[in-house]
Amino acid sequence: MSDKPRSMQGWLLFAPAAVLLVAFTHYPTIATFINSLFTNSSVIRPSRFSGLQSYQDLANDPVFWKVLVNNMWLALGTIPTSIGLAIIMALVVNKAIPGRGLVRMAYFTPTMLPMIAAANIWLFFYTPEIGLLDRALAIFGVDSHNWLGDTSTVLPSIIVMTIWKEAGFFMIFYLAGLQTISPELEEAAKLEGSSRWNYFWRIQFPLLLPTTLFVLINAFLNSFKLVDHLFVLTKGGPDNASNLLLYYIYETAFSFLDTSYASALTVVLLILLAVTALTQFFFVDKRVHYR
Amino acid sequence: MTNNLTQNFKLSASLELIGAYLLAAFWIFPLIYAFWAAFHDTQYAIHFDLFAPLTLDNFREVMSQAPFLRYGLNTFMLVSFILPLQLVVSTLAAYAFARYKFVGSNVAFVLVLVQLMITPEILIVQNYGTLAKLGLVDTIAGIGLPYVASAFCIFLLRQTFKSIPKELEDAAQLEGCGTLGLLWRVYVPLAMPTYLAFSLVSLSHHWNNFLWPLIITNSVETRPLTVGLGIFSAPESGVDWSIVSAATLLSVAPLLIAFLLFQKQFVQSFMQAGIK
Numbered sequence: 001m002s003d004k005p006r007s008m009q010g011w012l013l014f015a016p017a018a019v020l021l022v023a024f025t026h027y028p029t030i031a032t033f034i035n036s037l038f039t040n041s042s043v044i045r046p047s048r049f050s051g052l053q054s055y056q057d058l059a060n061d062p063v064f065w066k067v068l069v070n071n072m073w074l075a076l077g078t079i080p081t082s083i084g085l086a087i088i089m090a091l092v093v094n095k096a097i098p099g100r101g102l103v104r105m106a107y108f109t110p111t112m113l114p115m116i117a118a119a120n121i122w123l124f125f126y127t128p129e130i131g132l133l134d135r136a137l138a139i140f141g142v143d144s145h146n147w148l149g150d151t152s153t154v155l156p157s158i159i160v161m162t163i164w165k166e167a168g169f170f171m172i173f174y175l176a177g178l179q180t181i182s183p184e185l186e187e188a189a190k191l192e193g194s195s196r197w198n199y200f201w202r203i204q205f206p207l208l209l210p211t212t213l214f215v216l217i218n219a220f221l222n223s224f225k226l227v228d229h230l231f232v233l234t235k236g237g238p239d240n241a242s243n244l245l246l247y248y249i250y251e252t253a254f255s256f257l258d259t260s261y262a263s264a265l266t267v268v269l270l271i272l273l274a275v276t277a278l279t280q281f282f283f284v285d286k287r288v289h290y291r
Numbered sequence: 292m293t294n295n296l297t298q299n300f301k302l303s304a305s306l307e308l309i310g311a312y313l314l315a316a317f318w319i320f321p322l323i324y325a326f327w328a329a330f331h332d333t334q335y336a337i338h339f340d341l342f343a344p345l346t347l348d349n350f351r352e353v354m355s356q357a358p359f360l361r362y363g364l365n366t367f368m369l370v371s372f373i374l375p376l377q378l379v380v381s382t383l384a385a386y387a388f389a390r391y392k393f394v395g396s397n398v399a400f401v402l403v404l405v406q407l408m409i410t411p412e413i414l415i416v417q418n419y420g421t422l423a424k425l426g427l428v429d430t431i432a433g434i435g436l437p438y439v440a441s442a443f444c445i446f447l448l449r450q451t452f453k454s455i456p457k458e459l460e461d462a463a464q465l466e467g468c469g470t471l472g473l474l475w476r477v478y479v480p481l482a483m484p485t486y487l488a489f490s491l492v493s494l495s496h497h498w499n500n501f502l503w504p505l506i507i508t509n510s511v512e513t514r515p516l517t518v519g520l521g522i523f524s525a526p527e528s529g530v531d532w533s534i535v536s537a538a539t540l541l542s543v544a545p546l547l548i549a550f551l552l553f554q555k556q557f558v559q560s561f562m563q564a565g566i567k
Contacts, residue, residue: 097308
């Protein structure tokens with residue numbers, strides 16, 4: 001077979017995917033950049049070039065900075081704790097303990113729920129006075145508190161829920177990682193009289209480092225994409241205390257109908273994601289992509 | 292001394308076991324709680340009573356207030372639209388990347404991988420505009436189309452196809468197999484575990500997806516369960532916990548039951564998809 005028809009055939013096979021990817025990923029990415037440089041068009045006034053005006057607005061927009069900081073706090077609050085819990089869960093489930101199947105199911109089930117459903121359930125926990133949390137705290141004489149209505153507790157409340165939702169998902173990656181560790185290592189450590197604690201920190205944890213880096217990056221990417229629960233729990237409030245970048249983009253585009261500004265916000269999100277992904281590509285797992 | 296050590300080992304092991312069970316109980320508790328509330332009158336959601344009478348009224352109430360059956364049908368149609376198309380489109384593309392050195396294939400592959408990072412929900416503003424131009428706003432196809440070409444699926448299948456010995460392909464070609472015949476008779480059957488893994492991951496992802504379906508739908512005829520549930524449980528008037536719990540359970544039941552029945556396959560699929 002000569003090369004030319006073979007190359008043609010390759011392109012033909014790739015064509016359906018290529019068309020869809022260009023239409024829904026590459027074209028909109030580029031269009032977002034361009035749109036952010038133009039004003040919104042309306043019936044009376046067509047869109048015109050405005051240069052970096054949107055970005056100047058962005059720099060002066062306190063809500064933008066607020067959601068960015070919130071996103072960072074969310075990532076800092078959820079990722080290390082979720083990873084720690086995920087490792088513990090994986091260590092537990094990886095051993096032959098009684099009721100292992102049930103324990104694994106308990107850890108993993110929140111992952112199978114839509115974020116909206118999780119938010120519905122947790123909304124009731126956080127409701128002032130009649131909510132479960134307040135009634136549990138009342139036993140210890142703690143006063144009722146409006147967890148989701150108070151700017152200082154709303155983000156921590158969401159962080160706790162997110163940890164519950166995500167830890168079981170990360171557990172899966174650690175389970176996969178643990179299965180690559182030879183059981184002989186544990187035997188050897190036992191023979192040497194090494195404690196479990198020692199065995200974990202000296203052997204398991206270092207061997208799981210690639211998994212941790214992988215989970216870290218993906219958890220970070222996810223923390224920007226996960227906003228569904230805000231629709232039920234807080235709508236970004238009170239006073240944007242729980243607002244996140246993607247939710248702000250949604251509000252700007254579909255509630256305030258400011259496409260141009262929403263595009264500028266999307267560009268910021270795209271840059272954040274790109275930087276994260278490039279970090280992964282160059283520092284973490286080159287081998288994964290070009291094996 | 293060894294005896295002491297084993298005893299220590301045993302003690303710490305049983306303490307760990309208790310911790311593990313407590314964590315499991317804590318983790319499943321919210322769901323058990325929703326389950327309890329859904330089958331009891333609202334007053335018992337607030338004042339717990341183990342012997343409170345069971346009732347199905349909450350489910351009846353949910354069904355009379357919102358068309359959850361219709362939402363369920365919509366979600367079912369949505370995943371039935373997305374998954375087969377994803378598999379077909381990705382199989383073709385993955386085969387091209389695994390076995391053809393076509394002009395620009397390396398650059399094209401990197402451009403495919405871009406979608407791993409920039410998922411369609413990031414580009415809601417532009418994609419809404421595109422679908423409006425195509426006249427697909429508020430259709431099942433409109434919800435699904437941006438997800439049909441999945442970089443994740445292409446990547447997984449390419450890895451699998453590459454691991455299949457080329458000799459098999461040569462042998463099949465000698466027997467007179469064409470390109471598509473080869474794909475269908477050799478590659479697809481050998482990649483079945485990958486197809487299963489991706490299918491379960493994709494199924495759960497799209498069953499649970501919310502933001503994009505919320506934006507692109509605006510009628511009962513297209514709205515999937517998640518969006519229906521989101522609208523149902525965010526009323527400005529007072530919230531009835533038992534009814535919200537019943538609605539929540541109804542929405543997650545099909546996927547949750549499937550998960551409980553095929554727990555092993557689900558966990559393994561997520562694992563397999565994760566490592567590749």
